[in-house]
Amino acid sequence: MLAYFSTPLTVQIPLAFFWGRDHRQALEVWTTKRARDVVVDALRRDADGSLRLELTERLRAHQERNPNFRFAVFEPQTGALLPGSSEALAAHFKPLIGDVEVYGSLFHLTDDKNPNARGYVRTTLTRYGKLGTIVYGSDFHWDDIFYQLHAYIVTENILAFLPFCALVSLIWFFVIRGSLAPLHAAASNVRQINIDTLNWQAPSSELPSEILPFVEEVNAAFQRVRDGVARQRRFTANSAHELRTPIAILCARVDKMADDALKIELQRDATRIKTILEQLLVLAQIEERSEGKPPPALELGGALLAIIADLMPIAYANNRQIEFDAPDVGVSVRAYRWAVESVVTNLIENAMRVEPPGGFVSVRLTGDAIVDVIDHGPGIALEDRDMIFEPFWRKSDSTPGTGLGLAIAKELMEKQGGRLWAEETPGGGATFKLAFSREEN
The missing domain is CATH 3.30.565.10 (Histidine kinase-like ATPase, C-terminal domain)
Structure with a gap:
């Protein structure tokens, strides 16, 4: 759905910008929607029930911004022009007025020296019923893009495109889910990793090529962690082993002291140090020998x-x-x-x-x-x-x-x-x- 509603911005505007002389893609096409809305907003009903076009502030501002802008509104059944309409513009459509209900037609007047000028004629549903509207000659301004995009997102478009979006989303959901299944399995295994299971590696087979480099880097990171932990364990074990001799000498010297309260305290402290040292050595042995068994x-x-x-x-x-x-x-x-x-x-x-x-x-x-x-x-x-x-x-x-x-x-x-x-x-x-x-x- 995002792709659909971004089409005017991502496709139509670039085409209009680079191929503006194509009658379907001229940038001035984007001005017709705003121009028609300005004209419809200027409709007024008099006390006698007749309709006319009033020069509202919005219409005046649009004319000042677009000096060549012309417009006309007529009754679809009788072809009668509403006061305030451009008779010269309506004259180009005399064969159609009153005989044809136009649902939308883009046009260019051949006698206009501006080859990019565009207009639009259609039967429009207004607050006063159906009326024929003709607009022509608005110049393109960049804020017309935002106006057009806003008008593009309407209930009819959303409802028409929603089933297709749902189908495409469902297909992509299962496709992507299936493609990422190995990665989900690897993520599940990663959650169980701790300092004792660093030998684990994420499986790299059957993975999409876009994800494979990421998984390989994760495995490489685990290898660096394993190497670092192994170095720390070796250092701890070697340090503990080197301390055994001086601690044994310390215990022997304490044993030769005269029996008194100081000797008992020193023996306790020496025994405590020796116990911790032995524990460190035992821990290093378990980590070295267990290997997951x-x-x-x-x-x-x-x-x-x-x-x-x-x-x-x-x-x-x-x-x-x-x-x-x-x-x-x-x-x-x-x-x-x-x-x-x-x-x-x-x-x-x-x-x-x-x-x-x-x-x-x-x-x-x-x-x-x-x-x-x-x-x-x-x-x-x-x-x-x-x-x-x-x-x-x-x-x-x-x-x-x-x-x-x-x-x-x-x-x-x-x-x-x-x-x-x-x-x-x-x-x-x-x-x-x-x-x-x-x-x-």
Whole structure:
């Protein structure tokens, strides 16, 4: 429909401009509609019922703007001219006046020295009924274009062209939809992309040639992102690996210090640093080895028991205890043992730091492959339970730690298809819950 109603502007005007001597395309043709409307607007009925043409302000302005403009209005049945009409112009149409009802005819007077002058004769439906109208000699002005375009958009034209527009739109809808189907499928896949699925590429087969360069550039952009992520992961892994030696030396030197309160604090800080470092290394290993494959099977109860056994001496040294509860039947999950050790160790160490002296940290495994690490410390405010897993987040500057341990632990769980979240311990404290992916039998 837009193409149809823009035809005067996009087709007819350029044709008239470049081939103006063609009687069908002269620019003066565009003046006839406005001229006829000006004349019809000047019609008046006297008290005796007779019609005449009055020199209205609009008609006077049009004549001043177009010095050669002439017009005539006549009764179609009798051929009688209305007062104010140009008799000389009407004389050219004497054979037609009163005998023929003209629905529209473009003309040029052969005795006119201006070869581009145009006129129009037709029977026009006015507010006073049907009248014959003749206009001639208006000069073309560029604002005539806008007047003509406005007159072009009428109800009759819209209704006549609407079915065709609907049919063409329907055809184009299905054609374009079918052509873009591969792109829609690619867009659906793009919505599922995250840092763990960067190996995905948009399919480039069966795509229209106009869209293919865009898809190829998207794939190239993903490749650059993959290269950048790989470089960052290598840097993190190499940095963590290089830090292992100085941290091991630091721990050894702290162990040689005299037993006092300062040594205990330094040991805690050194252990915290070592745990975070081990978590970073474990995370790098998962990203390097997984390659989209599921983790191996792991008997979770045995792995947890080994972790707790290793942490028991530290718990006793800090006047805490660790209790472990697990079902009699083994619980098999999909997880990396070294990742489970890293996450659970981090959670138990955090729990021991907030557990009151003489208390105990509970580690509970359910048959649904959910592990609870329970402490009886100050707990975590409801509004902070999501924030604690953000990197570098700490409640206040006085809160010990770097704010990285829980963030890394959560990412390790998600890399293995699991979850990590915090709840309130009944009676006070915090319960960290680990949900693992069960191994299908």
